[in-house]
Amino acid sequence: MACAKSTYQFLFDNCFELYQREFQTDSEAVVGSDLVDGADQGPSSLSSLEFWHELIALVASIIDEDQTSYTAVLNQSVALLLRSV
Secondary structure: OHHHHHHHHHHHHOHHHHHHHHHOOHHHHHHHHHHOOHHHOHHHHOOOHHHHHHHHHHHHHHHHHHHHHHHHHHHHHHHHHHHHO
């Protein structure tokens, strides 16, 4: 639980920077940086729909990565448990 909380707190606190690094191309980042000042970044931008869009995209990507990473391990563990029963 603590790991999940710290992961999602990190995403929330660093949403703008992480989204720019993960999803924006170089040309989009340059254009976007002209439109966004420091006051519109991070938790202070809770009223911004763009902030929530970016946060949801980051959370969805983490869930997708976890699913990809852990599905094979979990399937193997379940198979071993079923064999032992």
